[in-house]
Amino acid sequence: MKSLRECIEKARADRTAIGHFNASNIETISAIFRAAKKQNTPVIIGFSEGERDFFGVRQAVAVVKSIRDEFDFPIFSNADHTYSFERVKEAIDAGFDAVIFDGTELLFEENIRVARKCVRYARASSRDVLVEGELGFIGKSSKVLDSLPVGVKIGEEFLTKPEEAERFVKETGVDLLAPAVGNIHGMLASGLEPALNIERVKAVRAAAGASLVLHGASGNTASDIQGAIKAGAAIVHINTELRVAYRKALMLSLQENPDEVAPYKYLKPAMQAVERTVEAKLKIIS
Ligand SMILES: [Zn+2]
Numbered sequence: 001m002k003s004l005r006e007c008i009e010k011a012r013a014d015r016t017a018i019g020h021f022n023a024s025n026i027e028t029i030s031a032i033f034r035a036a037k038k039q040n041t042p043v044i045i046g047f048s049e050g051e052r053d054f055f056g057v058r059q060a061v062a063v064v065k066s067i068r069d070e071f072d073f074p075i076f077s078n079a080d081h082t083y084s085f086e087r088v089k090e091a092i093d094a095g096f097d098a099v100i101f102d103g104t105e106l107l108f109e110e111n112i113r114v115a116r117k118c119v120r121y122a123r124a125s126s127r128d129v130l131v132e133g134e135l136g137f138i139g140k141s142s143k144v145l146d147s148l149p150v151g152v153k154i155g156e157e158f159l160t161k162p163e164e165a166e167r168f169v170k171e172t173g174v175d176l177l178a179p180a181v182g183n184i185h186g187m188l189a190s191g192l193e194p195a196l197n198i199e200r201v202k203a204v205r206a207a208a209g210a211s212l213v214l215h216g217a218s219g220n221t222a223s224d225i226q227g228a229i230k231a232g233a234a235i236v237h238i239n240t241e242l243r244v245a246y247r248k249a250l251m252l253s254l255q256e257n258p259d260e261v262a263p264y265k266y267l268k269p270a271m272q273a274v275e276r277t278v279e280a281k282l283k284i285i286s
Contacts, residue, residue, distance in 0.1 A: 004076045007042040017229045020044040022239040024051035027271045035278035041286040042074035061095040088118045098130040104137045115172040136160040136180025142239040162207035169208045178213040187219030198227040205232025249273035
């Protein structure tokens with residue numbers, strides 16, 4: 001079976017991307033896996049710090065690995081948005097296949113310093129752990145929002161600059177880079193998200209050399225997502241749309257079956273809703 005690094009290389013060669021979907025419970029992981037298996041495409045399960053704490057750091061790794069081993073299927077775990085070296089270390093020690101150090105709220109030099117330390121730690125591991133760095137603030141929540149996240153500006157001058165991306169990758173040695181290219185975390189209630197700046201994706205990719213990761217793709221149009229993939233995004237992150245699908249289906253399930261107390265029965269529609277959402281997204285990106 002291909003490693004995550006090889007899956008990313010193949011996606012780049014094919015001008016497709018790998019889907020990254022977040023989970024904080026086992027039924028969401030199962031739903032994501034079922035959708036990926038149906039389309040026979042590799043998939044990454046992301047766990048933010050909060051999602052990891054809810055699920056259990058080692059448990060998250062163990063569940064994903066057990067599916068990979070049982071089905072001989074390329075499903076990988078990623079420690080999504082990790083804000084300190086200590087927590088990156090914890091994730092690598094626990095066995096995550098990839099980690100994201102998110103230093104977007106730090107000064108540029110400090111972001112470089114900590115990201116470099118994370119890369120060094122990953123390289124010292126006996127496993128091939130991929131490290132992703134981030135440049136440019138795109139907000140922090142995976143919610144439905146009424147307006148752009150606080151602190152996010154999407155004018156061209158606020159997007160990740162190609163020359164900074166080049167320096168960041170060169171000085172840190174990160175395998176993957178998440179730029180700010182008009183994308184935002186969470187999704188807007190209006191349904192009208194800013195367009196992605198595809199030209200900037202292309203320029204950052206050319207300057208940085210590393211494969212790019214598109215965060216916050218919930219709420220973006222299919223053509224924008226596909227444009228970003230053609231321009232250099234090798235991984236696409238979707239979280240909020242899964243959360244919305246899960247919650248809607250769960251509420252309906254509880255309303256329609258007020259006396260049902262078996263979780264494996266009343267949770268089933270939520271699982272199926274997540275599976276359908278992931279399937280639709282995988283058709284767009286892979
Ligand atoms: Zn993200």
